[in-house]
Amino acid sequence: MSDTKKFLLDGKPVVFQDGQTILEAARQAGHYIPHLCWHPDFPAHGSCKLCIVKVGGRHVSSCAMPAKEGMEVESNTPEMNGERRALLQMLFVEGNHFCPSCEKSGNCQLQALAYDLEMLSAHFNHFYPNRPVDASHPDVLLDFNRCIFCELCVRASRDIDGKNIFALTDRGIHKHLVVNAESGRLADTDFAASDRAANICPVGVILHKRQGFARPIGERDYDAKPISVVAMEEVEK
Ligand code: FES
Known part of the structure; x- marks a missing residue:
């Protein structure tokens, strides 16, 4: 048997x-x-x-x-994909996601999922939270407006890089990503562009300076194939 x-x-x-x-x-x-x-x-x-x-x-x-x-x-199923669309819509309105001008456009998992699940509008009222960017680091820009609280940078920095650079603080609609430094500035940490945490953000929070829009439209991660196909190709590699 x-x-x-x-x-x-x-x-x-x-x-x-x-x-x-x-x-x-x-x-x-x-x-x-x-x-x-x-x-x-x-x-x-x-x-x-x-x-x-x-x-x-x-x-x-x-x-x-x-x-x-x-x-x-x-x-x-239509029911499960409808639930996922509603979750995406909530993620879009609780941050500030301006896809057309975002450096991560075309390479962003949140945007790619919204396309794949045919999210046509944000549906809910936008929160428009006030989240200043941190451009203090010589090589990396932090745009907290796009954070979806996945904590991948928190986990990568703590568990792989051994640096513990990031944390989430506050709760509910006030939850936000912070830098673990007295000043709160990335420049005042030992964060490096080669850290795993610098290369794991699924959206456009952690951006490498001087590389914006380096890949033209047509050659970005999700230009030719939807995320549902790209994600499975990664499994086969
Ligand atoms: Fe399962 Fe986020 S809760 S992928």
């Missing part, structure tokens, strides 16, 4: 190993589930909820939910 374990994802069987989450097993089997705060090099964070799926009538974060034998998972 085979001891291969499987669950159903949108009616298709997905083989998994013990300890894998729904998202990990789905990716390994070639099925894309949208995500923003999840990254293969880090434990699940569970904050963005873009990876939401329906299991047994409940909405769960597939990046954090362990796969179980025989479970029936709904992901690429």
